[in-house]
Amino acid sequence: MVRFPHKLLASVVALVATLLPPASAESERRYTNPVSAPAADTFADPAVIRGKDGFWYAFGTGDPLRRGDRVHRLLPITRSADLTRWEYVTDVFTQASRPRWAATGAGLWAPDVRYVDGRYLLYFTVTDTIMNEGGDAAVGVATAPSPIGPWTALDAPVVPPVPGDQGRFWSILDPAMLTDATGRRWLYYGSYYGGLFVVPLSDDGTRMTGSATRIAIGDRYEGAYVVRKNGWYYLFVSSGNCCVGPATGYSVFAGRSRTPTGPFVDRDGISLLSSRVGGTPVLRQNGNRWIGVGHNSVVTDSAGQDWLVYHGIDRSDPYLDEPHGVTMRPMLIDRLDWIDEWPTVRGASTGRQRAPVISGDSFSRDTVSPGWRTPAPAWHVKGGVLRHSSPDTSRLRSTESLPVNAFVELDVIGSAGVSMGGVTVMLDRDAAALVTDAHGIQRTPLPANFRYDTWHSLTVTVRGGVLTAAVTDARLGDPFAEQTRALPEHLGDDFAIIARGEASVDNVSAERAAQPVRRAEPEPRLGRLDRSASDEFDGELGAGWSWIRGDPAAIVRAGALRWPTQAADLVGANNNAGVLLREPPRGDYVVETRLDLDLGEGSARNFQQAGLIAYANDDDFARLSHVAIWNTRQLEFGRELPHSGRLLYGQQTLTAPAPTTWLRLAHTVDPGSGEHRFRGGSSRDGERWTWGGTWTFPAGSAPRVGLIAHGGNTPAVTASFAYFHVHRG
Template structure:
């Protein structure tokens, strides 16, 4: 089996060029449209992006250490870019100089996958240190940290790892990479980290966020997940994780899946109730390639615009330009941005339509009320107290009311800091939301609702208070950095509309306010993008295996051990494969109909659980030749059992193999490939789907074949002969 698959499950969850659902409504002043990749103005590649909003109201993005441009050759050491609108980005420098590193890092160490968070009155960057002085191993990875007064820096390394290198039981060191911080409503902070060798773990952090403390918990199994990102939404903890190979050039099938839990330590389960930390690991698709130019869509961060709409930042590969310079060198992975919708309670990109390629409505980053206090208090009127602006920050006590009115569904927010006030907050009409005295409190028409703030919370450092009013439902949250980990969330029903101007409040002392806005609340997407539908059966292209093998079948390297009897094709799994240049596996094929169709099989393959049985598999195949095929199989990948949608194509004189993951297999698994002809290019698009019961389907990635090819469809059972196991196919059905 191709060596790139070692420990890496190829995961898919994609859509077949479905029409994106309706976007949020932008406020006046926001850019009308944008086109991916958003990093194009300053970089050809900008992998593993993290995005934060700084105290100056601007957005900052951080990427993995790679060259930014074609031909540059020298890697930037965590490049930083800045934007006012999340669309047009400017490179502002590297976080670290060429000779800057912590004492435990070797001179040749690289810094990957930054995660940046506000902690108290400063910012902390968590990042992967690829090579440490712990051993002679060149991949004894650790999670490091650096601190800075602003997202732009200057950044200073902390001279000890947050999570030190961890020896692996099977040799080498566990992959201690891809850190992501999360702070819970009790004030406890956690760090998620890990990858294919060792899985994803979570551990508690010390109060300063610079040391792992306590005992870590495994939350996602090894050999399937990496690139974690956790947020809290609607009372659930959501673990976003990337799966499959990040960097297989034109065959990269990296994608994002999600599970949810009632605790930050899990267990996280997908939409079907499948856990992410077991051998047959679950994972609900959030983002995967859909047949346009973008493949390998993964390693995400999540941010929220001024309208309350969530967005997902991630990297992807242009399948027509997969490498930064020479073939098989650095994978070119620019930063993309797309809308993250919550449909039926679950996150999905563009309503389920996947990554965008072409003009799209842009995030709301300029609101009807959008105050940075650069012009003083000209747009405000004092109700009481004394208010002053110094260096773009408002400070005072009493009340200060905007001259700009608000009405209808609205999101209002402000960065605030209690410098002496007992309470401070925002008022919309007659509705007030305040922080202070240990609580987040809403008052409306004589009614009061409140929730406790963490006992350790320091309100003398800056926090973001946001209020969303939709109809008569109010949701308020307090966060350190607007990144989906609120330290308090309050939901209440109002007695009437929260209409009227926005007022800033500070009682019994002074408070500071900055980045004050009030925007029309986003319009949520209610309905998912369509998935492939099964129409009428085409008997002439189908076989129920009731009368021997239909003569329409054609063998490539006939396997005499494959037999048909009793309404099933029984095929002992071969100790052969199709990947690379070996091309020794048998393939059973038949011609496909013209136009659009769906092909389905039901396959039983007892792979057990937990044990290593690389890479036994059986399933569907779309096949042009031995070096151009897409294979959808239930497969054993080390200790895991997955539904892999593998893909091989010729590139730069050699075959390249990668893949994606689609759903969770059972011993009996239903598999589908939905074929579509792209009307613009004539390409053949095959979208993969799987089911563990034949009723509920998980749809994943799309792989494409050139317009001038004629893919056949069929079955395969190969990848490893030991221990002996037989795949049983109940049928092959083709539907129009």
């Protein structure tokens, strides 16, 4: 167990007693977002780890923590006993201990925390260094014996800055570390403009040991975070602008690969390196109070349920202090499910939610707790850790029965593990392997660099006659040894800790395994086609259309509305682009079009686009378009709105477009507030649809719907709309 400094011990004991409920109450606990509220008003880019002391620790970007606090923190640290109630502890650095190579005034952003071979590692972005001419970002790393420090920054960056204009242009590096299935360490980093990369690290995680591999194209993603599941490496990435107050559309996507270096592809098989860039939606705003939801980490509770930890923005209260200052991004947490082998969150939650299951015996007393039977002489508690000292194999039996479907976890040093109904699972130093014995022994070799004298985490899931065991550094979804096997037909319900030789055990829990979610959330329903409100573009432009700044180049020909993209735009104060509109029906409806727009690939064509629009006025609209953004081609769901005397524009992104793309806007009216909600959807074949996030308009605003084609006319390109359909709800 990592020991706290003496002055903090009393507060830690009090926190356990106050925050961690009895095990019998675990299934009844509830929480409400934002979970960081007791500790901070804003806590962006959260990275979370369960320390070897049994507490959870979150590390955030260096913004001020509270309203009126003008001091940017040097990477704040918060602590929780249950993942839902947090207290501020300290900052990673002081002015005296911050990296010496960081420029004065540089921001310290986007931390990632890991545990490697007996110490904690923290990776972080430094926005400016003294190593070049200035304005150059780098990735630093610091080490500590415990999550609260003391943290010591290494004398040089682990990813050095890029000199010159490229370094100034590429200002955020958002690092995250991974240990792969062989025990090799990798660091992911990068952001917009430069792209995302992965580089191999030394065994201790502090140095680059090879060249970088690009894993995602520029101009689309940042905030990489990777977990391994079912033999796949899943790359979580964030897209959109993070910090535009009430116009923020940040959201999370995923791709996966069989190797840590990619190529990562989405559910449709489209690479994140493609110019028409792929990405499967994981988390997007759903029309409630939370927008700009992104920059995640992943944790697993004591029932084996994964949770996404991320930041979001309250659209009704988006700034820390005066309007247009620091965008306030508190920390949120929601259940992460795996449906058809892809990660998904049903949306940022409001109201009371079922809390993560958190339990475990951390052996904080001087003797073995009453939950265990009278131990043999080989077992004793010392320094808050359960220790085994006999050369022979022995068991410490629990007084509780093992659930039929169970999730078991513990931290171990040496040769130790668990025995469940006659089946054993343990880390075996002599065999240099993860070893299971279930009417037959099976060994999974551990990496050659595996340290048996430092803590590692062992998890075991028993479900439906199948046992799955995994070994990690700190339960962060990156196992370097896994094993799955069938169980005997009649498995008993006894549970015990097992060890051989000098060994230590801590943070032991055995809970009923979480029930997996198999069904995705329902998609917007497509009602009957309202032909009177639709247009097949099979003759002249149908009745019911009206123009804002009519464009004579837009004509109906050969069964389509053909509209050359204009050298004009709607964003900002110019408002010189044409908009073709019609009045929608009352209530719920879905508008759809098929758009043929070939923007080419790989070249900079900012910002030619065409698509659907929900339009209240020139300064209040939501635009779903196929758009060229530098060398990428994206589906952007952008929103412009006025706020506190300024015009703001932000965007969400959807999955990859194609030269022919189907687009939908699903409109609903919130029954409580009367707000208009528009959710964007897209398809590459007109059959399978992927839905993105939602933008809202105030009650009474009565937005119209229609089409746009603008953003530039060089080279000349024509958008072709095959139809405009309105389906009533």
